Amino acid sequence: MKESRIFKNENVLLPEYLPPVLPHRENEIKQLAQNLLPASEGRKPQNTFIFGPPGTGKTASIKFVFREFEDYSGIKTVYINCWDFRTSCAVFSKTILDLGFMVQRKGWAKDEILMRFVEIFKKLNKGLIICLDEADQLEQEVLYDFLRIGQYVNLPLGLVLISNSPYIFQNYEPRIKSSLDIEEIEFRPYSLSEMKDILMERAKEAFFSFDNAVVLLAANHAVKKGGDVRVGLQALLKAGKEAEKENGEKVEVKHIRKVLSSVLKIKPRILEEKVSDVEKIILKILGEKTMSMKEIYENYCKEVEKPINEKAFRNYLRHLSEIGLIKIRKRKVGRERLVSKTFT
Ligand code: ADP
Numbered sequence: 001m002k003e004s005r006i007f008k009n010e011n012v013l014l015p016e017y018l019p020p021v022l023p024h025r026e027n028e029i030k031q032l033a034q035n036l037l038p039a040s041e042g043r044k045p046q047n048t049f050i051f052g053p054p055g056t057g058k059t060a061s062i063k064f065v066f067r068e069f070e071d072y073s074g075i076k077t078v079y080i081n082c083w084d085f086r087t088s089c090a091v092f093s094k095t096i097l098d099l100g101f102m103v104q105r106k107g108w109a110k111d112e113i114l115m116r117f118v119e120i121f122k123k124l125n126k127g128l129i130i131c132l133d134e135a136d137q138l139e140q141e142v143l144y145d146f147l148r149i150g151q152y153v154n155l156p157l158g159l160v161l162i163s164n165s166p167y168i169f170q171n172y173e174p175r176i177k178s179s180l181d182i183e184e185i186e187f188r189p190y191s192l193s194e195m196k197d198i199l200m201e202r203a204k205e206a207f208f209s210f211d212n213a214v215v216l217l218a219a220n221h222a223v224k225k226g227g228d229v230r231v232g233l234q235a236l237l238k239a240g241k242e243a244e245k246e247n248g249e250k251v252e253v254k255h256i257r258k259v260l261s262s263v264l265k266i267k268p269r270i271l272e273e274k275v276s277d278v279e280k281i282i283l284k285i286l287g288e289k290t291m292s293m294k295e296i297y298e299n300y301c302k303e304v305e306k307p308i309n310e311k312a313f314r315n316y317l318r319h320l321s322e323i324g325l326i327k328i329r330k331r332k333v334g335r336e337r338l339v340s341k342t343f344t
C-alpha cells in the first residue's frame with residue numbers, strides 16, 4: 001500500500017474520533033465534571049440535562065468527562081445511546097452488561113431486570129453515572145424506573161440526559177423534572193472563529209501540510225450549514241482526498257473549493273428512520289417559519305397531487321410533535337394552533 005503524502009492520520013477527521021482537547025467547551029466540561037464529581041465521595045451527584053443543536057460537542061463532552069473519570073476509582077460510568085436502547089428493559093440490561101455482569105433479557109420481566117440491576121449496583125458499591133444520549137428516543141417509563149431505583153439503593157446514582165431538543169420533558173408529567181432535580185446545560189452553536197479553532201486542531205492532526213485558508217473555508221461552510229462540526233470535518237476529509245487524487249503536495253484552497261458543494265448538512269438519524277414522506281413534506285413547508293395547522297395543510301395540498309384528508313394530516317403533525325421535531329402551541333387568542341420546528 002502506498003503511503004499517503006497528504007494524510008498523517010485520516011481517522012481524526014471521522015466524527016467518532018474523540019480528540020484530546022475540546023476547544024471552546026472548557027466551561028461546559030467543567031460544569032459537567034463538577035456536577036458529577038460528588039459521586040466519587042459517596043455524595044449525590046447533580047443530575048444534568050444537556051441540550052443544543054447537532055454537532056455542537058454534546059456527545060464528545062460527556063465522553064471526554066467519562067474518560068477523565070476512568071482514573072477516579074470512586075466512579076463508574078455507563079454511556080447509552082437511546083436510539084439503540086429505548087425501553088427500561090433495554091437500558092438497564094445494557095447497563096448491567098456494561099458493568100461486566102450477565103443478564104438474561106429474554107423471558108425476564110422488567111422488574112426482575114431492575115432488581116438484578118439494584119443487586120449489581122450494591123455489589124459494585126461505588127458511585128454510578130449513567131448517560132442517556134439522544135434521550136428524546138426514550139420510552140417514558142425509563143425515567144420513572146430510574147427514580148424508583150433510587151429509592152432502593154443508598155449509593156450515589158447520577159443521570160446525564162442529552163438531546164438536541166430542549167423540549168424532551170414536555171410530554172412528561174411536570175413532577176418528573178422536579179423529582180429528578182435536573183440542572184440544564186445548554187450547548188450553543190459555535191461562532192465562526194470557534195469553529196475555525198476546532199477544525200484547525202483536527203486539520204493539524206490529520207494532514208502533513210495544508211493552507212490555513214482551507215480550514216477557514218471549511219469552518220465557514222459548517223457555520224453556514226447550521227453549525228455542525230461534522231460538516232466541517234467532512235469538508236476537510238473530502239478536500240484531503242481531492243488533494244490526493246490530484247497528486248498534490250498539500251491541501252490547498254483549490255481542493256476544498258472543488259468539494260464544498262458536495263458537503264451537505266448532515267441529516268439527523270430521526271429524519272432517516274422515523275419520519276414518513278408526508279412528514280418530510282411538512283418539515284420542508286415549515287422551514288424556519290411558524291405557521292398555523294391550517295396554513296400548513298393548505299400548503300401541503302398545493303404541494304402534492306393526491307393530498308390526504310385534514311384529519312389524517314393532523315395525526316402526522318401530532319407524531320412529529322411526539323418525536324420532538326415540531327412544537328405545537330395554542331395561539332394566545334382564538335383556538336388555532338401554531339406549529340414550528342424545534343431544531344434541525
Ligand atoms: P453532538 O453530540 O452535539 O451532536 P458531537 O459531540 O458528536 O456533537 O460532535 C460532532 C463532532 O464534532 C465530533 O467529531 C466531535 O469530536 C467534534 N467536536 C464537537 N465539538 C468539538 C470541540 N469543541 N472540539 C473538538 N471537536 C469537537
Ligand code: MG
Pocket residue numbers: 058059060133
Ligand atoms: Mg450526539
